[in-house]
Amino acid sequence: MDVIKVNAISKIWPGLKALDKLSFLVQKGTIHGFLGPNGAGKSTTLNILVGLTNPSEGMVEINGTIGFLPENPPLYENMVVDDYLKFVAQIFKMERSAVLTKIDEIIIQCSLMPVKKRLIKNLSKGFKQRVALAQAMICNPDILILDEPTVGLDPNSVIEFRNLILSLKEKHTILFSSHQLSEVDKICDDLTIINKGKLIASGSKEKIKKMFGSKQVLNIELLNWNTTTQNDMSNLFGFERVEVVFKNSHSVLKIYLNTLDDIRTQISKYLVEKNCGLISMNEERLDLEDIFKEITKG
DSSP states (O other): OEEEEEEEEEEEETTEEEEEEEEEEEETTOEEEEEOOTTSSHHHHHHHHTTSSOOSEEEEEEOSOEEEEOSSOOOOTTSBHHHHHHHHHHHTTOOHHHHHHHHHHHHHHTTOGGGTTSBGGGSOHHHHHHHHHHHHHTTOOSEEEEESTTTTOOHHHHHHHHHHHHHHTTTOEEEEEOSOHHHHHHHOSEEEEEETTEEEEEEEHHHHHHHHHOSOEEEEEESSOOHHHHHHHHHHHOEEEEEEEEOSSOEEEEEEESOOSOOHHHHHHHHHHTTOOEEEEEEEOOOHHHHHHHHHOO
């Protein structure tokens, strides 16, 4: 079942088309990563989903209630943590009898017990982010939308927040944007990747990896290398592109091939015949970070 349906939405600001007929689906019970470089339109999309702004055209369908953690959470920093969460519960008009039980539950779930009586302004970035997540969970939403939830966190806090997100999957569908591609790779079921307001790819993580990560990438070390040889090889073997790093005694090439055929033997033979001083050659598969760079480079 799809709990979020984004259908051909566009958003036009004066002099800028932030989104261009963007469409994607989010399935119930998944952790869905929303990726794109800076300025791709991620925050604009999330703001449309939670009703903070309207699309210029297109339609969004939400099947369920939403809790939202924005990139810059508007915390009341002069409030104590549990008083702030009570205040949020009152905004949602929760029954008074249920408020304390719910807040205690969320404080435990978000590991806020050590700081529940402290002023928010005195908390670390990691704890502030947990408080912000707790306020998004107060109304027990079906869907959690998180905008860059781990930005600015230290490595240990990122790991803790990742485990917290994973623990929420049983009760919530989670859509979140992030630049932490290693984290996305570890926890997401599905991905949507956008660039310049347009959809690049959307679907299961494995489907996208298979779609964009199936091309061959060769790492080659050579003693002798020049652009003439590079152009000749590109014409012969159909390179998509070549990245070259010149070191003191040799060159290191990363070659992206347009073919899935194994042509390492032909390339090796060519390099030997041209006296390029072949040192080594190995094949690699693109990881999620490589794929992200590859499909958003335009």
